[in-house]
Amino acid sequence: MNTGLIGTRYAKALFDFSKKNKSAERVYVEAKKVSESFFKFSQLNSVLENPVMLKAEKKKIILMAGGGNVSLTFTRFIDLLLQNNREYYLQSIVLRFIDLYREQNNIHFGKLTTAIAIDESTVKRMIAMASLETGGILEIDKEINPELIGGFTLEVDFKRWDASVSGQLNSIRKEYLQKNRNIV
Known part of the structure; x- marks a missing residue:
């Protein structure tokens, strides 16, 4: 079976x-x-x-x-x-x-990754923000990843909020490469 x-x-x-x-x-x-x-x-x-x-x-x-x-x-x-x-x-x-x-209880699971340790009040604000988006209760796993350089990423269900410095730098890099490809 x-x-x-x-x-x-x-x-x-x-x-x-x-x-x-x-x-x-x-x-x-x-x-x-x-x-x-x-x-x-x-x-x-x-x-x-x-x-x-x-x-x-x-x-x-x-x-x-x-x-x-x-x-x-x-x-x-x-x-x-x-x-x-x-x-x-x-x-x-x-x-x-x-x-x-x-x-049954409309609980969503998420992962919060930050560049440095953050205080509980900041975590609670992020949970509140994501809870409004998901419309339910949110349980969070926290992780520290210095490669983010600064900021955070929050993944809940299949949504991802990337407010990290490394994410913004990658976005700028992709945009720059795309614009330069069009010139050649």
Whole structure:
């Protein structure tokens, strides 16, 4: 069976179960922590795939990846996964759950890249600006890239705002080259 199909089915089940138990927001936070754990610890998937490891140990590892003190809803869902031998699909399940939750709650995800570290009030103003554009709530990942020289880039969904010095210099360079091509 297709990994994406299994992940989607279980994610929908978790989403419906968490909504029914009024714990969707908490499960969303836990799912994000588990997702981050998969990216931080590349061995996590192979550990869950290991047929020799006891299910109790796998459960303990998954719950620790979810932040340790996880909700009863998430714990019961992990029990279901382990009972059905679907722990290998956990990464695709939590990623799809995160997508479902964001769609349902009009949450957009973005990436803010700046040349230097900026204060929280500036970040909040940028989030407010982008939220007006997207019409929803905005979650931001922040990154520092000195190659921007100055300014920032903000990517949300499929939109990109480039207010960086390097972006402006590249724009000027392209315009200059285009004008000089027409002369020759």
